[in-house]
Amino acid sequence: MSNSLPNHFLWGGAVAAHQLEGAWDIDGKGISVADVMTVGGPDHYRSITKGIIAGEYYPNHEGIDFYHRYKADIALFAEMGFTCFRTSIAWTRIFPKGDETEPNEAGLQFYDDLFDECLKYGIEPIVTLSHFEMPYALVENYGGFRNRQTIDFFERFATACLTHFHTKVKHWMTFNEINNQANFNEDFAPFTNSGIYYEPGENREEIMYQAAHYELVASAKVVKIGHEINPDLEIGCMIAMGPIYPQTCHPKDIIMAQKAMEHRYYFADVHVHGTYPEWLKKEWTRKGYQLDITEDDLTILETGTVDYIGLSYYMSFAIRHTPGSENFDYDESTQLVRNEYVKASDWGWQIDPEGLRYTLNWLTDMYHLPLFIVENGFGAYDQVDADGLVHDTYRIDYLKAHIVEMKKAVIEDGVDLIGYTPWGCIDLVSAGTGEMEKRYGFIYVDKDNAGNGSLERSKKDSFYWYQNVISSNGDAL
């Protein structure tokens, strides 16, 4: 048995358009939901209702100015040895308001140039179509994915991208972390693939299920269209993965954890099997939810199943049951508990490398499809030391521990894994908080939470460490 990862294993890094490109209003780009978000906790997302207010600071407007600096940044990725690079296409560069009929040529040109630059170095671009954003005009004028019409708008956008880039991009994903909306406790559906703001007094769960259904149909349509455009394309879903462990071996905690896993991950069932699980249909009936799900929709779901599962993995969770609740309804705002066996990051994300091995095995057992870790990483406050450098041993420790478990899953357990792209390979704006100082990168970017800084790039210690990891195909950790 080989002790190494397969030779064709893809190594790279991951980003999303709105978190680094900047250039939010040039070359015909429209306003994205990401452009109306500010810095800081829940207000970051609540600002979606307000639009752009003069004098407020919007971190994504400039991002790290990747739009103008991508050539130098990709040269640094190439220096690290990347064989792939995951990014997303900003919907608003291609269809500024979302409901136009013809794509914006300048937007297509930017991604042509970007992908060509990657390919020049032998770096395969990996593309997410909707990574936590959509045209703001679709939210204002149509209610985002509350509205069935948004399926058509997404289809038009995705078809334009697949048609234009199918010879340059082989691996695609439809919606980033589509299952994050299973947490509907925030006023604004986390994060923003769905573009939904909940009005006071609404049944958020029912609205979430409806919007998620429209997104799943949109995704399935696009998978089918993509395969028709080019049968060689690999089109996947993207799921935010984090196992939810029972807090104790109390049978009710075990069932609670099972129910929580079902609710978080049913999205993958639909993407992969093309059908809704029985428990969910029962739940909708029990709760009296009348969802708009047509026979045509069900056929589309069946004919647009994915080729692989892209996943993010940052942490694991633990849960306890709510005494007296016979139905084990899942509410992560009250039931999740701290796991005393693992440490947490400064943002409370519980660090659990073995949970990655568990996750990869769980997904394989459930779905029997190739997997692709398209996000993993350690958000931390970096310190530029007196020598002008960032010595980020903590980041190396985190990534090393996760790669060790990833390798066990592949080499010992036989998981079919396409590749590994750690999140935020260059420092960028946080999706959860809008902060710049929650850093993930191998490359430091001089910019702070208020937007001050030269935007100059420099290599952290992890840059050289990851370079070695890649050149040894994961042997030198």
Ligand code: BGP
């Ligand atoms: C995932 C998102 C990314 C990214 C990452 C880190 O949920 O797909 O867009 O931002 O998490 O999260 P944060 O930026 O909140 O630290």
